Amino acid sequence: MFHALSDTTRRDILRRCVRDDLSVSRLAEAYPMSFAAVQKHVAVLERAGLVVKQRRGREQIVRTDPDAVGRARQALDELETAWRGRVERMSHLLAQDAEPDAHDPTEGQI
Amino acid sequence: MFHALSDTTRRDILRRCVRDDLSVSRLAEAYPMSFAAVQKHVAVLERAGLVVKQRRGREQIVRTDPDAVGRARQALDELETAWRGRVERMSHLLAQDAEPDAHDPTEGQI
DNA sequence: CTAATCTACAACCAAATGGTTGTAGATGGG
DNA sequence: CCCATCTACAACCATTTGGTTGTAGATTAG
Numbered sequence: 001m002f003h004a005l006s007d008t009t010r011r012d013i014l015r016r017c018v019r020d021d022l023s024v025s026r027l028a029e030a031y032p033m034s035f036a037a038v039q040k041h042v043a044v045l046e047r048a049g050l051v052v053k054q055r056r057g058r059e060q061i062v063r064t065d066p067d068a069v070g071r072a073r074q075a076l077d078e079l080e081t082a083w084r085g086r087v088e089r090m091s092h093l094l095a096q097d098a099e100p101d102a103h104d105p106t107e108g109q110i
Numbered sequence: 111m112f113h114a115l116s117d118t119t120r121r122d123i124l125r126r127c128v129r130d131d132l133s134v135s136r137l138a139e140a141y142p143m144s145f146a147a148v149q150k151h152v153a154v155l156e157r158a159g160l161v162v163k164q165r166r167g168r169e170q171i172v173r174t175d176p177d178a179v180g181r182a183r184q185a186l187d188e189l190e191t192a193w194r195g196r197v198e199r200m201s202h203l204l205a206q207d208a209e210p211d212a213h214d215p216t217e218g219q220i
Numbered sequence: 221c222t223a224a225t226c227t228a229c230a231a232c233c234a235a236a237t238g239g240t241t242g243t244a245g246a247t248g249g250g
Numbered sequence: 251c252c253c254a255t256c257t258a259c260a261a262c263c264a265t266t267t268g269g270t271t272g273t274a275g276a277t278t279a280g
Binding site: 221222223224225226227228229230231232233234235236237238239240241242243244245246247248249250 | 251252253254255256257258259260261262263264265266267268269270271272273274275276277278279280
Binding site for chain 2: 014072
């Protein structure tokens, strides 16, 4: 999934499809590359579950899956939270070390 | 930056460094690949600003940058929010269409 | 000082990636 | 029915990527 997000064109496709539902050929018009290339990008996004294709006549409409984007976001959210939590714990430990009744043998070490 | 996150090993390195500050060689012990390979992964994370290296004696300590992770998270957060907002607007439009005094010529179309 | 450790970086290689063109299968319009 | 449009997919190519080994520079331990 992060792999799918790692390409500029694919992130842009995602952004466009958030605004409007677009067919693959409509999307392809927006980029300086072949239709087949855009189609491959959409396929990558689809395999990652970030996007869903839905037939409408002879067109294939591309829609972003908000839940999938949400899951990716949440993964990073947890990373960030874990880090903040760690800083919190470290501050706590430092506070403990500073307690007046501490009889830590390493106390004298600057 | 998403590119840096697109590799499993790099995401794992990030997770490990969130828990502890680790030297490059310590990190390398954890993976079935050469030291140089891990070093390259760290370099990629560093170029993406996700991680910072800090000299300690002859070791190089790797620390995650929580702000960078936060920025990536926020980018996805905005994507998700944009999508939810769009659904909101669509619901609103549908509600307007359903208003009793509507004199829409397409009203009779099933 | 010498040896051991940790790091940096270059050169190289196989595989994946992003792009191309070409061909063929559905679908709708006239 | 026939044609134009939209899509899918295969084959191919250049570049990037993730990995290797080897060499060399710092820094600490003895």
